Each structure stands twice: as structure tokens, then as C-alpha cells.
Amino acid sequence: MVFCEVGSCITASFWQDNWTSLGPLIDLVGETGPQVTGLSINAVVADALTSDGWWLDRSRSGNPIITLLKACLPSAQALIMSEVDDKYGWYPVAGRGTGIFSTSETWKVLHPDQSSVVWHKAVWFTGRIPKHAFISWVAARNRMITRDRLISWGLTVPSDCVLCTGHNENRHHLFFDCAFSHQVWSHFLTRMNVVAPRDFDAVLR
Incomplete structure (x- = not known):
């Protein structure tokens, strides 16, 4: 699975990249997310940030999608101050691996070991x-x-x-x-x- 470690936020897709602990946000809120929030499906994470936090934090809407996004977005301050580039890495299991794609590790994930048969x-x-x-x-x-x-x-x-x-x-x-x-x-x-x-x-x- 490809994970994105956000830094400058100018490359990572807000909706489609796997940059939060909950996976791609479009999978979390569905296809109506961009329409409800006003953030384009092509928006990067930086588009959702202001000088002092998340743009959505200013919304007073009671829409459940906006409420859900507010609850699951990470702290904005570290991202606003970050000067490193967004970085993508491949991890067969969340939190495990070097971040470098491996054919053998991919095979193990797709074909997990099964218990030995008696024969x-x-x-x-x-x-x-x-x-x-x-x-x-x-x-x-x-x-x-x-x-x-x-x-x-x-x-x-x-x-x-x-x-x-x-x-x-x-x-x-x-x-x-x-x-x-x-x-x-x-x-x-x-x-x-x-x-x-x-x-x-x-x-x-």
C-alpha cells in the first residue's frame, strides 16, 4: 500500500492520497465530499490549509461530512510550518516496511502463508x-x-x-x-x- 507522508502539502492529494490514518478521504466520505466541502476532487492538501489552520475549521456547517473531516484531520500547525517535500512510500502493512517497493513482499501480502496440510x-x-x-x-x-x-x-x-x-x-x-x-x-x-x-x-x- 502506498502511503504519503505530508510535508509541504503541495503534492499530496487531499482526497485521493493515503495521507491520514484513516486512508484516502474520498473513501471515507464518498463522492459527495468535494461538493459538500467546496474542495475540488483535484485539490492538494495545501488547498485545505489557511495561515492558521484547516479551512474547514472555519465552517459552521452541521453537515456530517464536514463534521467527520474536522474530527479526523491531523493537527495543521506542523504542516503549515513544514519545509520538507511530501514523501511517498510503499508499505505492505501499515507501519511496517522500509517504504521501498518490494516484489517479494507484495507477493507475501497477496498470498499469505497458509497452515501446512497433514499430507x-x-x-x-x-x-x-x-x-x-x-x-x-x-x-x-x-x-x-x-x-x-x-x-x-x-x-x-x-x-x-x-x-x-x-x-x-x-x-x-x-x-x-x-x-x-x-x-x-x-x-x-x-x-x-x-x-x-x-x-x-x-x-x-
């Missing part, structure tokens, strides 16, 4: 085969393009399982209930004296 080590282990890991990840998240999902997207496709044609195709059926899948499980697991899993939770534990 992540079963998929993303050291020595994994990338293609197998990717397919396992897609299947674990139930994002495979099975026919039940295609139909839910509005596509006109047969609902029968592509392997056995004896049941509606979905992830669970494709891996566990399908007769063809059962033969594959049995071929490998009977030699190992292991019982075939019944669902994905059992596979990914």
Missing part, C-alpha cells in the same frame, strides 16, 4: 518424482479434471467413469471404487500383504 510430506518429500508429486498434489486438493467437475462447470460430457463406464466419475470412484483401479491396487498390494486404502485421507497419512 504435505507424503507429496513433497526429498527424492520425489516431479510429475508424480504434481499429480498427487492436484488429486489431494481435488482439482483433477474428472467428469463430475466438468459437468459442474456446465460442459456437456458423459458422466460415466472413463475406465469402467459403470459409475459416475469422481475422484473417489476413480481411485478407490472403480473396478479397474481395484485391480491395480490388488496387483501391487497383495504381494506386499497390505490392505488397499479406502479413501484419500488414508493414502496421504
